[in-house]
Structure formats: C-alpha cells, structure tokens
Amino acid sequence: MSGLRGQVDEARGRLAQARRVAVLTGAGISAASGLPTFRGPGGVWEEFRPEELATPVAYARDPHRVWAWYAWRYRMACEASPNRAHELLVALERAVGDGFLLVTQNVDGLHRRAGSQRVVELHGTLHRARCEACGERFALPPPDRFVPPPHCPRCGSRARPDVVWFGELLPAAAYRVAHEAFQAAEVALVVGTSAVVEPAASLGRVARRAGAYLVEVNPEATPLTPLAHLSLRCGAVEGLELLLGTQPS
Ligand code: OAD
Ligand code: ZN
Numbered sequence: 001m002s003g004l005r006g007q008v009d010e011a012r013g014r015l016a017q018a019r020r021v022a023v024l025t026g027a028g029i030s031a032a033s034g035l036p037t038f039r040g041p042g043g044v045w046e047e048f049r050p051e052e053l054a055t056p057v058a059y060a061r062d063p064h065r066v067w068a069w070y071a072w073r074y075r076m077a078c079e080a081s082p083n084r085a086h087e088l089l090v091a092l093e094r095a096v097g098d099g100f101l102l103v104t105q106n107v108d109g110l111h112r113r114a115g116s117q118r119v120v121e122l123h124g125t126l127h128r129a130r131c132e133a134c135g136e137r138f139a140l141p142p143p144d145r146f147v148p149p150p151h152c153p154r155c156g157s158r159a160r161p162d163v164v165w166f167g168e169l170l171p172a173a174a175y176r177v178a179h180e181a182f183q184a185a186e187v188a189l190v191v192g193t194s195a196v197v198e199p200a201a202s203l204g205r206v207a208r209r210a211g212a213y214l215v216e217v218n219p220e221a222t223p224l225t226p227l228a229h230l231s232l233r234c235g236a237v238e239g240l241e242l243l244l245g246t247q248p249s
Contacts, residue, residue, distance in 0.1 A: 022182045054066075074143060103182075105193060186213065
C-alpha cells in the first residue's frame with residue numbers, strides 16, 4: 001500500500017502544480033447520483049441495445065419509442081443531484097483557472113449544475129431538443145410538463161433529442177477544443193468511463209502521447225489502464241477524494 005500511497009501523493013502534487021489540466025468523465029461519475037451507467041452491471045444497455053435506441057435509424061423507425069427513453073432519462077437526470085465527485089471537479093477548476101477543461105460524455109447536465117463552467121458536453125445534453133427542420137436548439141420544459149415529442153418554437157417542426165447518436169459525428173468545434181486541451185495538458189484525469197467509445201476514448205491516449213501525467217479513476221480496468229501512470233480502482237467519489245480532497249492526516 002505504501003507504493004500506492006506514494007503514487008497518490010505524486011498525483012496530488014502534480015495536480016496542485018499543474019497549470020493545464022484536462023478531465024474526461026463518463027457515466028461512472030454520475031453513478032453515485034443514482035444514474036445508471038451504460039455498460040457493466042446495472043447498466044442501461046443491459047436492458048436496451050444501443051443500436052435499438054441511440055441511432056438515427058432507430059429514431060426514423062420509431063421516434064416515439066426513442067423519445068420515451070430520452071424523456072425517462074431526462075426525468076431521472078432532473079431528479080438527481082450532483083455528487084461529491086462533481087463538486088471536487090468544480091473545486092479543481094477554481095484552483096487551476098483558465099488552463100482547465102472538463103470534457104464529458106455525459107448528457108445528464110450534472111457537471112454544470114454542480115457549478116463547472118469550463119465544460120464541453122461532447123455528446124450533447126438531455127435537457128435540450130433540436131429541430132429536425134431548422135436546427136433550432138431549445139430547452140425542454142420541466143419533466144412534469146413535458147410530453148414528447150417536442151416541437152420547435154420557431155417553425156413548429158418535430159424536434160429530436162440534442163444528443164449525439166451512434167453513427168453520427170461529434171460536433172467538430174467541441175471535439176477540437178477537447179483534443180487541444182488533452183494535447184496540451186500536463187495532467188489528464190479520466191474518470192468513470194469505459195473508454196470504449198471513440199473518439200472520446202482516445203483523448204487519454206492523446207494526452208499520454210503528448211507527455212501528460214495520466215490518472216484514471218474506475219472500479220474496473222479499461223483499455224486506458226495500461227497507459228495510466230496511476231489507476232485508482234475505485235469509485236469516482238472515493239478516487240477524487242483521494243486525489244483532490246483534504247489530505248488525510
Ligand atoms: P459506460 O457505461 O460505458 O462506462 C461506465 C464506466 O464507469 C465503466 O467503466 C464502469 O466501470 C465505471 N463505473 C461504474 N461505477 C463507477 C463509479 N461509482 N465511479 C467511477 N466509475 C464507475 O459509460 P461511458 O464510458 O460514459 O454515448 O460511455 C460512453 C458513451 O457510450 C456514452 O456517452 C454513450 C454510450 O453509448 C452515446 O450515447 C453516444
Ligand atoms: Zn424549427
């Protein structure tokens with residue numbers, strides 16, 4: 001354990017010194033808020049195959065079914081609260097300042113609700129819809145008043161969830177900003193993602209190749225684990241507390 005303690009101390013030191021820090025989060029960081037992950041035990045994808053719901057083809061075939069799934073997740077996200085792991089990343093952002101970027105694959109909005117500001121939501125958000133005709137983006141009404149599918153406030157056409165589906169490209173500008181931050185990072189922190197969905201999964205590799213100190217927090221090993229300088233095999237709250245919380249005496 002003394003080896004691990006030494007590595008944690010080193011990671012804490014690097015995080016405290018670094019002027020450029022890039023963080024990538026996935027569904028695991030919201031597990032402690034009660035939101036299910038996609039893969040693994042209790043994951044959403046155990047019940048639903050992604051290609052049945054999170055694709056343009058699925059939506060074209062059965063928009064009501066796809067919207068029902070997103071409306072359910074939207075309600076869950078609204079009813080959930082950010083957890084201590086989200087809060088610790090807010091504190092890290094305040095400490096690092098302009099050289100900080102948080103890139104999330106999550107669509108639950110919990111990072112912003114916790115207070116994170118330098119956030120890239122790479123896969124969009126459950127809280128918005130996007131007009132299928134004119135592209136207008138707009139916030140959904142509160143879950144209690146929301147009856148899917150929503151219609152565009154500008155042109156009246158049907159709107160789709162404002163998320164990225166399998167087979168769709170990530171928003172180019174958002175990905176470029178994310179890529180640059182990981183390329184430039186002195187420390188890269190990857191939390192709660194299975195790191196199997198590209199291109200988000202490769203951001204950790206980009207940082208590592210460019211010389212960053214790479215830290216992973218995940219209860220299970222991932223394709224990134226062999227590259228990480230430090231891999232904390234625990235939940236996000238526990239791991240970020242170790243890395244960023246008040247130092248235990
Ligand atoms: P996944 O569901 O693929 O992976 C969740 C990861 O969180 C797993 O590696 C778990 O081991 C880990 N995990 C579980 N509990 C945890 C905890 N308490 N603390 C920390 N980690 C924990 O979720 P993502 O990697 O985010 O994309 O999935 C990536 C993308 O795949 C999603 O954004 C979504 C999905 O398809 C789209 O919908 C486009
Ligand atoms: Zn419209």
